[in-house]
Amino acid sequence: MPLPASHPTRRTRPLRAVVATVALALAGSAVVAAPAQAAPPRAVALGDSFASGEGLAPYRxxxxxxxxxxxxxxxxxxxxxxxxxxxxxxxxxxxxxxxxVTGDVVADLRPGDGVPAQVTALSRRTRTVTLTVGGNDVGFASVLGACTYTPVPELQAVVPGRPGCRELLDGRVAAATAGLAGAAPTGPGRLSLAQVLVEVQRRAPRAQVYVTGYPRLFGLTGFDTYGCRVGSVQAGAVQAPLYVSGADVRWIRSKADGLNAALRTGVEQARHRGVRATFVDVADAFTSHNVCGSGARWLNGVLLTSTTPLQPDPATFHPNARGQQAYATAVAAAIRGHRPRT
Structure with a gap:
């Protein structure tokens, strides 16, 4: 049950074409120009569904x-x-x-979809850039799909996830996380975070860049015999709960911490290359407010658009309105911390 972090899967270009496109973009010679604006924005937000506000319709x-x-x-x-x-x-x-993914920030990986490289929105007038990216690079959507299961036998055919997903996915997630940190080769359309930040600074040389981390999606309270209950599914007259096992919850939490560590490393690498970048940690802000946390939930569990076959809503495991406010509070504090006192 793949859980899309954003939208239906887009078509994938051959590896050679993707790599060439990203390389050209980093050289500043193959990026689609942004539409002309009378007053270029002084602040620009880049990134993925956690920054776009997936699930909080109506959309722009x-x-x-x-x-x-x-x-x-x-x-x-x-x-x-x-x-x-x-x-x-x-x-x-x-x-x-x-x-x-990281490649989408600096290059137009999917010509024809009307979405140019995100860095084309930057200019010399840009003073503040926010960036949330990396979750799709490490494939957290597929991880969550593989880990979500039901203990009800009648519906296990439509819920393909199973307990013990760590054994299947740990190596893949570790390799992608290392690539994001610049410690291993990256996959098609992926770059290290430091590479992305260098290009962002080239496009906006006067900007301060704020790179956010991600929350731990799961807390460690509220478990029952089957683990953390994340939703339910119904097919015909049969309704069944959806779970992520306790062992898999702990593994996913460790992978989220690893992702945040990779992002922090990427920021440090970029700073050594002259990029004015700051890492904004949001994980602690969500403590007790995650799925199976003890407080009010700031993250969605599994939301379904269809159960035959199982189709999770893109907002699954994404911040709700209160979660977005928590992000804003953390980023605002970082921005204000950089301003000179008057």
Whole structure:
């Protein structure tokens, strides 16, 4: 049961073409130009579905069409930074897109979908950049799909996940995480975070870049015999709970910590190359507010659009409105911490 982190799977180009496109983009010679704007934004948000606001419809015009499934929501944390009496930024433009991987930030990997490389929104006038990316690079959507199961035999045919997913996926996740940290080769359309940040700084040389981490999706309370209950499914007259086993919850938490460590490493590498970048940790902010946490939930469990066959909603395991507010609070604090005192 693959759980899309964003939108239906886009077509994949051959490896050689993807690598060539990314290489050209990093050289600054093959990126689709952004539409002309009368007043370029001073703040730009880049990244994936955690930054676009997946699940918090209605979405911005043009970002919920047959070809553009970026799903940018006015309730996403970048747009919340530009609200209130003392906004953290002014005139922010979000080009974050559900499903984005690191390569999508710097290159147009899928020509024809109407979504250019995200860095084309940057300019010399850009002063603040937020970036949330990496979760799709390590394949957390497929991990969650493989780990989500039902103990009810009658519905196990439509819920293909099983307990013990660590044994199947640990090596793949570890390799992708190492690639993000620059410690191993990356896959098609993927780059190390440091490479992405160098290109972001080249496009916006005066900007301060804030790279966010990801929350631990699961808490460690509220388990029963089968683990953490994450939702339910019904087929005909049969209804069954959906779970992630306790052992798999602990493994996924460790992989989230590993992802955040890789992002922090990428920020440090980029700083050594002259990039003004800051890592914003959000994991602790979600403590007790994750799935199977003890407090109010700031993350969705499994949401379904169809059960025959099982089709999880893209908002599955994504921040809800309160979760986006938690992101905004953490990023705003980091931004204000960089401003000189007056």
């Amino acid at each position: 015009a043009g970002t919920d069409t047959a070809t553009n499934r970026c799903h940018r929501s006015p309730l996403a944390y970048p747009e919340l930074l530009d609200e209130g009496r003392r906004p953290a930024v002014r005139r922010i433009r979000s080009v974050a897109c559900s499903g984005a």
